[in-house]
Amino acid sequence: MSALHRLHGFLALVVAVALLPVLFPDNYFVTVVGVTIGFNVMLAVALNLFIGFAGQISLGHAAFFGMGAYASAILTTRYGWSPWPAMGVGLVIVYVVALLISRPILKLKGHYLAMATLGFGIIVNIIMVEAVDWTGGPDGMSGIPGLELFGWAVDSDLRWYAVMAVVMLATVLLSLNIIDSRAGRALRAVHGSEVAAQTLGVDTARVKSQVFVLSACLASLAGSLFAHQQNFISPVSFNFFFSIEVVTMVVLGGLASTYGAVFGAIVLTLLPQVLVVFEDYEVLILGTILMSIMIFLPQGLFVGLVRGSTGLLRRLRPAAVATGD
Amino acid sequence: MLDQILQFLITGVTVGSTYALVGLGFAIIYNASGVVNFAQGEFVMIGAMSAVWLLAVGMPFPLALLGAVAITTCVGLALNKFAIEPARGATVITTIIITIGAAIFLRGAALLLWGKDIFALPHFSGEETLYFGSATLLPQNLWVMGVTAVLVIAVRWFFDRTLTGKAILACACNKDAARLMGINVGLMLLVSYGMSAFLGAVAGILVAPIAFTSYDAGIMLGLKGFSAAILGGMGSSMGAVAGGLLLGILESLGAGLISSGYKDAMAFTVVLLVLIMRPSGLFGRKAADRV
Amino acid sequence: MALLEVRELGKAFGGVAAIADLSFAVPEGSIYAVIGPNGAGKTTLFNMLSGVYVPSDGAIEFDGSSLAGLEPHQVATRGISRTFQNLQIFFNMSVLENVMVGCHQRARSGLYRAALRLPGVVREEQQIRAWALEALEFCGLAHLAERPADALPYGELKRVEIARALAADPRLLLMDEPAAGLNDTETAELRELIRRIGARGVTVLLVEHNMGLVMQVSDTVLVLDYGSKLAEGTTTEIQNDPRVIAAYLGGEVQYAVQ
Structure with missing residues (x-):
């Protein structure tokens, strides 16, 4: 039953993503903002595996996003590599780095883990700013080539929309697959009670490390795509604030729900676009909205709204629900 | 070479004093409520910015400083009242996002009120260079170190010797037991937010003549203060002070001897290494899960 | 012996x-x-x-x-399997899922295989479900399988822990x-x-x-x-x-x- 349930939500998402550009052709919001949403959904869903399901904290995930982007940018512009192998090398680098730091760092808990990941993110960002010979420093790197898929150049907003739609949906499916599996339950068990999980045979250190690495690799992939899509990158896209932004997407949507992360990423990408009309008040309002949602809907927007609407339904149709139970 | 190091130490202790005060603020709130307040750095910014503003509207210098501290303390109290109290019982990560939201809000408010310019306060007592051996320092450096020392001792005395201080510590140990003993837990939380906002404001005002201030100056200071508190071991207030001083000195030595661009990276690397070797900080106690 | x-x-x-x-x-x-x-x-x-x-x-x-x-x-x-004096239930899961974690060490498939949902994974998943249901049945909890763990009273949670430990065989x-x-x-x-x-x-x-x-x-x-x-x-x-x-x-x- 739960398998069917899962597919329903996913199919609805697929249909929505496919229909949007058809319903609104040549719409800036759909294609350009849609691609940004694609990156953010990828990052949020990936981070949600680590934060929402495994119950850990990372305030430095933008580092992995940036490492993927810079690996692609450096290898293609400075060494003339083609994008795909560059992306692969970025992935390998992030895999190795994430694996190396995961064991010592993931022994930490709560605020100590927050500090360690935050520190890691800041260190990586400083390197991006300071290693000018490699990264171009604060000015960033331009002239990053676009992507080509079997002779099909991804050279328009709509084509990028298509590519990001596929990659994003694949990430969502991946997350859904993991959650309802032996490995996914082990993850959630780490969140529920680490000791109990261990005494049931779950190697919790390994589980945490694995999901951290997977989440980092997905972020790296998103970063490489980002570099090729933007053709220009600079350190500000990968700083502490962006790490916090991705965490906020996860928490805002609702922890431990893949669709919550999707929803959070969409809301937080659209919000600044909408708030632009408030000009000087933009930052103030953004802060107020963040605080209010977390205070009044601590389980997140998605979970909060779903519970709220089912609660309303129940009140409206008490008889129907009673017989349905 | 030795003279140079002495010079770096003076700078390091000055910067470290600010980190120490911010870290102390983190530790006080964490001790009373278990919340890590990521808006702590904004207190520093608001203290400095409102002092600049009060001066600009014509208030005499000492009065402007007092007024700025009062404003910031009120902001701290309001933060507790309107953002922290309503979210009681929220998880670690939710409170992190709430306080980050509050930080963004305060930054937005500062941007609206005071714009994007960079400001400085006048030095408290002149800018005549003093000589300490072959190293130089400004009177303001002495102000920073001196006031920090006095505040640290006062905080220590407050928690060791006064009933209110003990009551706040009791809230940290066990909220329910504290309530049963007749301690007004809500009031104690309010006091701790007020205190840490006060400390932040003083830190901001003290360094504003040397380090300048702007609406977004609070972020890095907040992160450094958090690092100081973690380095010392969350919940150990004297640990936070030691952590802050250590961080300041490391940064200044790193900047002077190796590279100024990488100074923050070096500070954070040390924090990471310390955490890997001592997962609960330098002076923190190891927490054990009870099964 | x-x-x-x-x-x-x-x-x-x-x-x-x-x-x-x-x-x-x-x-x-x-x-x-x-x-x-x-x-x-x-x-x-x-x-x-x-x-x-x-x-x-x-x-x-x-x-x-x-x-x-x-x-x-x-x-x-x-x-060796155990229960706890202070409940260590996974409150973020259903009763059945709690017990399915108990089967962890009887199965093999890992994170990456699960992510791609390879055919073996689905088969193993059915096996795990069957084992867990058997353990729930044995402890008289089968009717509560789909309930979220945090909706159960204390006494039943204690039995969920036993079922979970037994599911490890x-x-x-x-x-x-x-x-x-x-x-x-x-x-x-x-x-x-x-x-x-x-x-x-x-x-x-x-x-x-x-x-x-x-x-x-x-x-x-x-x-x-x-x-x-x-x-x-x-x-x-x-x-x-x-x-x-x-x-x-x-x-x-x-x-x-x-």
């Missing part, structure tokens, strides 16, 4: 001995109870047996091989105060459940305060006092042991015998 053998076991916390020089053996297929006043070191003993604490002294042998140096998850794969089940907080009816049901677990061929090591329950289900009883063995024997021997009566049981034994 002894399934579990503990020799000269000791554990000290900062110089204070919680367990000292403790030796005993649990025969395969028996129900073995450990009793003793609060602070006698019973939970410390369980934490060492399940690998959560590292002993300061002595040795633990399970099925003829030492457990020294094993992590808790490695101990679990040897065939253990040879030795450690039960840490399973009757604590249960009412009389629930305790009677628990007594039957423990007997059926024993009849299933699972060796049970029981820590319990409820003397009635201990005396009714146990083959052997070990009395701990201040971390050391005070007495060991059959229920009758323990009830008549003057040291035990003097030190700890007193009137309660009379009550239990009636």
Whole structure:
């Protein structure tokens, strides 16, 4: 039953993503903002595996996003590599780095883990700013080539929309697959009670490390795509604030729900676009909205709204629900 | 070479004093409520910015400083009242996002009120260079170190010797037991937010003549203060002070001897290494899960 | 033959001995109870047996091989499963999922295979579900399988923990105060459940305060006092042991015998 349930939500998402550009052709919001949403959904869903399901904290995930982007940018512009192998090398680098730091760092808990990941993110960002010979420093790197898929150049907003739609949906499916599996339950068990999980045979250190690495690799992939899509990158896209932004997407949507992360990423990408009309008040309002949602809907927007609407339904149709139970 | 190091130490202790005060603020709130307040750095910014503003509207210098501290303390109290109290019982990560939201809000408010310019306060007592051996320092450096020392001792005395201080510590140990003993837990939380906002404001005002201030100056200071508190071991207030001083000195030595661009990276690397070797900080106690 | 053998076991916390020089053996297929006043070191003993604490002294042998140096998850794969005195339920999951985590070490597929949902994964998933349902059925919880764990009352959660531990298909089940907080009816049901677990061929090591329950289900009883063995024997021997009566049981034994 739960398998069917899962597919329903996913199919609805697929249909929505496919229909949007058809319903609104040549719409800036759909294609350009849609691609940004694609990156953010990828990052949020990936981070949600680590934060929402495994119950850990990372305030430095933008580092992995940036490492993927810079690996692609450096290898293609400075060494003339083609994008795909560059992306692969970025992935390998992030895999190795994430694996190396995961064991010592993931022994930490709560605020100590927050500090360690935050520190890691800041260190990586400083390197991006300071290693000018490699990264171009604060000015960033331009002239990053676009992507080509079997002779099909991804050279328009709509084509990028298509590519990001596929990659994003694949990430969502991946997350859904993991959650309802032996490995996914082990993850959630780490969140529920680490000791109990261990005494049931779950190697919790390994589980945490694995999901951290997977989440980092997905972020790296998103970063490489980002570099090729933007053709220009600079350190500000990968700083502490962006790490916090991705965490906020996860928490805002609702922890431990893949669709919550999707929803959070969409809301937080659209919000600044909408708030632009408030000009000087933009930052103030953004802060107020963040605080209010977390205070009044601590389980997140998605979970909060779903519970709220089912609660309303129940009140409206008490008889129907009673017989349905 | 030795003279140079002495010079770096003076700078390091000055910067470290600010980190120490911010870290102390983190530790006080964490001790009373278990919340890590990521808006702590904004207190520093608001203290400095409102002092600049009060001066600009014509208030005499000492009065402007007092007024700025009062404003910031009120902001701290309001933060507790309107953002922290309503979210009681929220998880670690939710409170992190709430306080980050509050930080963004305060930054937005500062941007609206005071714009994007960079400001400085006048030095408290002149800018005549003093000589300490072959190293130089400004009177303001002495102000920073001196006031920090006095505040640290006062905080220590407050928690060791006064009933209110003990009551706040009791809230940290066990909220329910504290309530049963007749301690007004809500009031104690309010006091701790007020205190840490006060400390932040003083830190901001003290360094504003040397380090300048702007609406977004609070972020890095907040992160450094958090690092100081973690380095010392969350919940150990004297640990936070030691952590802050250590961080300041490391940064200044790193900047002077190796590279100024990488100074923050070096500070954070040390924090990471310390955490890997001592997962609960330098002076923190190891927490054990009870099964 | 002894399934579990503990020799000269000791554990000290900062110089204070919680367990000292403790030796005993649990025969395969028996129900073995450990009793003793609060602070006698019973939970410390369980934490060492399940690998959560590292002993300061002595040795633990399970099925003829030492457990020294094993992590808790490695101990679990040897065939030791446990329940907890303070509930350690995964409140973020359904009852069925809780028990499915119990099957963890009976299955293989990892994170990456699951992410791609390879054919073997689906098959294994069905197998895990079947095992978990069987364990729930055995504990009389099948009708609650789809409920979120945080919606269940305390007494039923205690049984979920037992089902979860049984789903691991253990040879030795450690039960840490399973009757604590249960009412009389629930305790009677628990007594039957423990007997059926024993009849299933699972060796049970029981820590319990409820003397009635201990005396009714146990083959052997070990009395701990201040971390050391005070007495060991059959229920009758323990009830008549003057040291035990003097030190700890007193009137309660009379009550239990009636």
